[in-house]
Amino acid sequence: MDSSSLRERQKERRRARIYGVAIELFKQGGFQTTTATDIAKASNVSRGTFFNYYPYKxxxxxxxxxxxxxxxxxxxxxxxxxxxxxxxxxxxxxxxxxxxxxxxxxxxxxxxxxxxxxxxxxxxxxxxxxxxxxxxxxxxxxxxxxxxxxxxxxxxxxxxxxxxxxxxxxxxxxxxxxxxxxxxxxxxxxxxxxxxxxxx
CATH class of the missing domain: 1.10.357.10 (Tetracycline Repressor, domain 2)
Known part of the structure; x- marks a missing residue:
């Protein structure tokens, strides 16, 4: 498997993880009170990485x-x-x-x-x-x-x-x-x- 398709797979997995964590946090604490920082922290990524995948909450x-x-x-x-x-x-x-x-x-x-x-x-x-x-x-x-x-x-x-x-x-x-x-x-x-x- 070449490195570019491996990178793509990793990106897809990371996006899926951020998505799953964010939806869970929205359901638990409410959409309004959940911040991008909360989502990034719970997903083990930086705030900047969150915004790379999702430009806004x-x-x-x-x-x-x-x-x-x-x-x-x-x-x-x-x-x-x-x-x-x-x-x-x-x-x-x-x-x-x-x-x-x-x-x-x-x-x-x-x-x-x-x-x-x-x-x-x-x-x-x-x-x-x-x-x-x-x-x-x-x-x-x-x-x-x-x-x-x-x-x-x-x-x-x-x-x-x-x-x-x-x-x-x-x-x-x-x-x-x-x-x-x-x-x-x-x-x-x-x-x-x-x-x-x-x-x-």
Whole structure:
């Protein structure tokens, strides 16, 4: 094995270790109170090394969000391949995401805020790391192609709107809480989006 691929493997292992330690610290002590110095110390690396891998603390959360999105995409693809109806798959993915957010309630707000970061570069990085709209697009494509959902709007726009709604409803729930579990809040929001608010 040449030295460059060995170095790459070591870098990947170090990044994975920093990531694992950081997520653990966020869960134990809270995202806000955990500093980059805390993460570096617990990972046995220097503060500078931490910043080589993650330019800012929130970037760790983007890796976490990416993992979640990958799992959801895999689940959606598998369910569609089994012949499950697209809307059923959408609700399943929606429920799964709500469960994940409920479990990791403290990690979600800073992750969502990153998507709305006033720094456009950071917002774009977050948006690319959390492609929920792409997962929704994948699920809804068969319905769009067969004309079962609106075709006067692009599939991308419809998917973005559904993903944005998820983000805002989940963010409000995480920050303020309601009497309803997040899963119920999310289902209400999705029903409203799919059925419309105005009686015809």
């Amino acid at each position: 929130e970037a760790v959360l983007l890796d976490y969000g990416s993992e979640v999105m990958e799992r959801l995409r895999d689940m959606a693809e598998a369910r569609l391949a089994e012949g499950t109806l697209p809307l059923t798959v959408l609700y399943e993915v929606w429920d799964q995401l709500a469960e994940e957010n409920t479990r990791e309630r403290d990690l979600f707000p800073p992750l969502a805020y990153e998507v709305m970061n006033p720094n456009p570069e950071r917002a774009r990085t977050a948006y690319q790391a959390l492609p929920l709209s792409k997962v929704i697009e994948l699920i809804l494509r068969p319905l769009h192609q067969s004309g079962q959902i609106r075709t006067d709007l692009s599939l991308q726009r419809i998917s973005n709107l559904i993903a944005d709604t998820y983000l805002l409803v989940a963010l409000r729930w995480s920050a303020y809480g309601t009497d309803r579990p997040l899963r119920e809040e999310m289902r209400l929001a999705l029903n409203l989006l799919l059925e419309g608010a105005v009686k015809r």
